[in-house]
Amino acid sequence: MIKTRFAPSPTGWLHIGGVRTALFSWLFAKSQSGQFYIRIDDTDTSRSTKEYCDSIISALHSLGLNSDRELMYQSKRFDVYIDKIEYLLNNNLAYYDQVEVNEKTKDTNLDIQYENRLNKLGHVIRFKNPKENPVKLKDLVHGEITFNPKTFHDVVILRSNGVPTYNLTSVVDDTELGITHIVRGDDHLSNTAIQINLFKAFNETVPVFAHLAMIHGVDGKRLSKRHGAVDINSFLDEGYLVEALINYLVKTGWSHGDQEFFSTDDLLKLFTIDKVTKSSAIFDYDKLNWLNQHYIKNKDLSDIADMILPYLTDLNIKVSDRKYLENILSLGIDRDYNLKNIASGLTYYFENDLNYKSDDFVKFDPIKSKAVIENVIKKISNIDFDNKENISNCIKEVCSDMSLKFKDVGPAVRFALTARLKAPSIDELCFTLGKDKALKRLNDFYAFLSLA
């Protein structure tokens, strides 16, 4: 059975590129009835935090990328690694080396000591990396790669503070978990030769590797904080749908002809590693936004209502009438691309007193507008709000009575109803707001114009 893993290091937020690696690893296993495991590679004890760890786990869970076994934490397995290092030492495959902190390693925090029987102050243990032969790798996405032994070096497997390092722990745990296929970012490609040699040193089966190209920022550099909010939780928090995120991430680096939309079920049927691209991609916010809007538009209104409630709460809006909310959403759901923005674009439906700003209204003539509003109020007070037709006709009548074109009437009315220039059509607006609210706003705006 195929077994893959995702092994994040909780030294930062899980960014969107990491999520894609997890997704591909998960899809590779799951599309072939295999298993997917999550392992927390927290051997860098000074930089790993519980906060990062929890946020990574929670994000993966939100995305549906769940581990098929209990999470493995490397920080809880130091005794296992010590045994393994001792094995290498006893078989002349590792050795002690006296080291000093240098320019390159000065940032490494060695304050936390992990006392163990191999630990020797001022000494690290290095793996005796065989340098006689090139290492050949048959990578599932890159094909055959030959590593020149010229650059092989003896990597540290135990730090001077007694903490084992990634190259060792990763190999030990991949063996322990029975990982058959390692799907990871190609920033690990250079480490692979070392790790293959380590697997061999332990006489263990070398897993199959699949190195994924990375996602870069617009500057072509690897994605990081300086490219803006790229951590997965910020996308989730802003109201990007899981469907959209997955669809976006899978489409960058993998394709199935010209198909643009994929559900998770589709992916489970269609995903194959041979359609994964070798070249890196640049993160495209526009395309993600477009996809997110697509999924929001196509979701049931009641689902969106559920999902948008927390965003409205954050804006201090209490929704008492569920039906009213759904009506509003039907007018405003495709006006923005994430739930947070949609929610903040909807506030005027709930406010009792709109905050009219003259700056926004500067292009309209206050005297004319006042007359228009006055007429609209008169007409609209006498009509039935049961259908939109009535409201629409009412506005038309005002136009003809005053010999004005719609463009001289519409914007002022729309502004009165919403305090903004861009909004749904007036009849929809009035119909959804209801007669009382609509009239109150028209009167409020009339008063506002009188003061101005």
Place this chain on the structure above:
RNA sequence: GUCCCCAUCGUCUAGUGGCCUAGGACACUGGGUUUUCAUCUCAGCAACAGGGGUUCGACUCCCCUUGGGGAUGCCA
């Protein structure tokens, strides 16, 4: 510096030697729909990094150059 990886429209990609005057999508531009905006819709713009081979024929195969990325840590 050394090693490794990568290279099609601005971006994500299709393309596995003839189907390519290179297809789709996002973005952008213009038109239509919409009483504004958004949505929707139609159209347009726009690419095989360069140079050598191989071949009857190269986007596709090989080599070189160039460009980009990664590794070269007591990070992962």
